[in-house]
Amino acid sequence: MPFKIVASQCTSCSACEPLCPNDAISEKGGSFVIEAAKCTECVGHFDEPQCVAACPVDNTCVVDTSLPRYQAPA
């Protein structure tokens, strides 16, 4: 499952955007969004999802349970 951003909580501080190894994060309508197709949950790049670790607002970058879990390439 890729990550998503809870728009109502995002302060659009942009902390997450430059940290994403896959350029999956961008600004849209005053808040930041994650492009699900690009998000790899940071697997293979970092120990923890960078957007989650950097976001100053807790529970704003969360797992998108409506999508299938991302599988790291073998």
Place this chain on the structure above:
Amino acid sequence: MNAVVGRGKYVEAAVDGGKMKSAAEHKGCRASANTGQASCGSQAGQGDLPIEIWEKVKNHPCYSEEAHHHYARMHVAVAPACNIQCNYCNRKYNCTNESRPGVVSEKLTPEQAVRKVLAVATAIPQMTVLGIAGPGDPLANPAKTFKTFELVAKAAPDIKLCLSTNGLALPDHIDTVARSKVDHVTITINTIDPEIGAKIYPWIFFNHKRYTGIDATRILTDRQLQGLEMLSERGILCKVNSVMIPNINDRHLVEVNKAVKSRGAFLHNIMPLISAPEHGTVFGLNGQRGPTAWELKALQDACEGEIKMMRHCRQCRADAVGLLGEDRSAEFTTDQVMKMDVQYDLDMRKEYQSRVDRERAAKVAAGQKELAECAGEMSAITLLVAVATKGSGLINEHFGHAKEFQVYELSTSGAKFVGYRRVDVYCQGGYGEENRLSAIMGGIHDCHAVFVSKIGGCPKSKLIEAGIEPVDQYAHEFIEKSAIAWFKSYLDKVKRGEIQHVQRGGAAIRQGSGISAA
């Protein structure tokens, strides 16, 4: 380490030079016995600052108490992202009625920021300093921050650049800071003890990881002190800000003061915690109180001998514009700035600033004359007075219109600026309000007198009742000169037995940043 030791020597040597200069220029200045510093009562003197540093800071409103009457600064909010979380900050909260450090109403791109700088510099020729101070951390947004500096340096080369950071990323960017002609850096260092730090910082984001607790603050503290040393080695001036949090780091800040002094910081600014519950910060919500004015002053006094203390910080918004204490950011929103006809005129600015310098010199001379006459007096009495002023170092504000009072400590060695007190404006729409008056009196309760350009009959008698003398006979005169003259007559009255000197105490700090939206 070498550089730090070297700097210490250099400071000592320069202090001597500085003393000679002030003795020659300012008649009546004396070195005070207990600190050994040139304690010229006038805040215009460089005090114990080396001349080179004084030259750099004398027109900087945040670094020289005296300059802040005359020169203005602005912040541009180009840096929204942050790499640490502080318990006194809630970045979710940003409302146009809200006005406190870190808060902004508009985030700018570097290009918009430059346009705003030019517009402000044209409208306010005494604007000499551009700071980038957040609302997040400028070095967590290095691309935007340095791009802005680069563009401003090109378009307005006379404006000084400064940077405020939490220090976590500072060692990584030190060369870029040096290259970008930043001449002052402020690092916020609230503690050097990781145990205490863990009570202030819930987490940091460093090397692609979120760290919490003692691990987090150990990294932060090391990086801050390392960054400070690196700045000193490169000869970049560094001021340290600390937030005073009662029962958490209040006593410990004396240690912080020593640690930053020994690493070359030239100024230490201890600010009171702002923690109203409605700000929604962790401290605000869990009832952590801020210090009283009295506690703050006692701590600043305790650190005074070690390093120059900053007393006039207004804890400005990250997009503040104008003279300290007089925010004009509402006039310069992006919409308005984009519409303005901007013609950057360096000559006009220089001409204006030299007029300001002449005015300042006159003020210093006036104060020194009074001081010379006062210098013969010997008295152990020190007391505080409050002054209503709109700037330029003059007593030029009506009691009922004052949004803040500047507090001076008077002694036979002069008038020393020790802080400011925010109050709610007493006079709203022409008539004063009763409960406001008692709140104002609470804010200046430790003062013996309040200097104003004008005051109504009712507040006048209430002040007298409360033991605070309203003084309006020095309207539109220079603050220090008048304060010293008043002090002289006060001492005379004490000597003649007409009045008895009593110590006053206890004043409340008004919560909120120095700049009210009102």
